[in-house]
Amino acid sequence: MICVLSGGVGAAKFLRGLRGSNLDQQIVAIVNTGDDDRFHSLAVSPDIDTVTYTLAGLSNDSLGWGVKDETFVAMQELTALGGESWFSLGDRDLATHLYRTDRLNEKATLSEVTAEIASKRNVGIEILPMSNDPVRTRILLCSGGTTREVSFQEYFVKQRHQERILEVNYRGAETATAAPRVLDSIAEAEVIIIAPSNPILSIKPILAIDEIAKAVIKRRSSTVFVSPIVGGKAIKGPAESNLRDLFGDASLVSVARIYEDFASGIVIDHRDSEAKSELESLGYRVLLTDTMMTTRAKEEALAEATVDFAKAGAVN
Template sequence: MSGAVTRKVTLLAGGVGGAKIAEGLAALPDVALSVIGNIADDDDFHGLWVSPDIDTLTYSLADVIDRNQGWGVADEGHRALDTLARLGADTWMSLGDRDFGLHIYRTMRRRRGDRPSLIARDTARAFGIKAEILLPTDDTVQTRVRTDAGWLSFQEYFVRERCAPEVRELAFHGLEQARPAPEALAALAAADLIVIAPSNPLVSIAPILGVPGITEALRQSPAQKIAVSPFIAGKVVKGPADRMMTALGERADAVGVAQRYSGLAGRLVIDHADAALADSIRAQGMTPACSAILMQSLEDKTRLAREILDLAFAGVPAEAGA
């Protein structure tokens, strides 16, 4: 890639789907990647602060992720969890032994008063990650899910209840009071391209955009802005986004995604299976672009990442993104 211009790309991402496109972008030699990850899934387990989406991004970009389940560390044991269970602790949140090490480190530094953004930065560097993993805020924001049985934390809904209860309402505790992390604002302002990952629009992307100042910074950024749909023919590859959006009265397809992101991104990358929705997407003020968006291999991830980059900068002189 001699002579290629490096593009600054800022990705807004949740866990599994976000991590896949992050891997693809990070693999491109002409991309300097920053990822603003979701922290609204964070919670306390066994006295330790666990940040599932940030950890999935970290483990994926470090290539130590458990590829079979899409989260956690490969070659993992659960002896610590076994001991906790023997002692009578509630262990429905599956945390592996190596995973515990990161949670211990994060909690230790948080108690010391270190900024969560710096902890995430130092963790990424220790794992040999070249991309910047950023937090939208250093304040605590937590997703709550109202079901017929009452309010649940996101992990109670997602892991303990396996997304079975019907979602009646979502709330993000602490969101209105949160202050944007300066690193996140800087990454949005400096970006040549901002990508909204194929993550759950309701519980992965919305809490990032909802941090006061983040949406404004995205809108004011001169960067190209492209979103990737998490839907293929009205279904998601993983997670409850389709059921959630339907339950909350939104369209659970690429048009519903366009309705969410209209005014935030100019283009929406959709799967070939959703080509018939192109006119409806245009009616929402977004320009659709069809691709094969299912990412099953690193080749799939890098191909899609390259297509997004080409889509953003087709006909743009190299100097414009320098």
């Protein structure tokens, strides 16, 4: 079994690559829920949905979020009514949130609901929310000399991640426990891969749950991460500016330091080869490969190379 710690878009492509590869192994994705939120009372789980839609062949690749062939009738009408519509939910996408909200109201857990949707969508891998307890990524922003704490979605979607981050907190993580099967999957996996996701906003919320962190630390020799930074740039989203805001630079070394206790291997892009020796001096094994998943074939090649690399270092 291969276990993947996962955020949204980048992780989803990596998981699709894993599923499409010749590895023929069970895949378990442990997905960040720190971005989960309520909109108009509906329970929205952005990373779980991105992973599910991508694996179901339903992702809207031109938008980068939501469902393909989507309509926005409800949101257009809501705008006409003067409602809050900055977090745009397509009509097909709404069905997911209506279903989830209904099931949660019936006292199903997020784990159960996620598995039900994944099964209906035929995603072919096991998708686990990191926790059934609420963990909420809150971001302390600084603009014009004043600070304020906002939700992940407000920062990411409403403010288009333009403002400077002072601090990120994972509210609830201190008391949250891992969802069912999360700790077992980490313990039993042949290798553990931290997907090319934003380290601060997507992966650290998962590792902020103490028992998950401890489980991964125990498997450090079998854990590798795929760098979300290529040539000093984030492949997608605000990872680069986040790293700069919090660590002063967006270097691979900054990312490597975040994962120091958790991973023993790092997969970086050819164009970052000059960082190799510095990463090795931090104690990492380093794989140089093509990390830009611009085609399905490249997703699969990266997934296979990453798993092989992880296996080579794994001590069980």
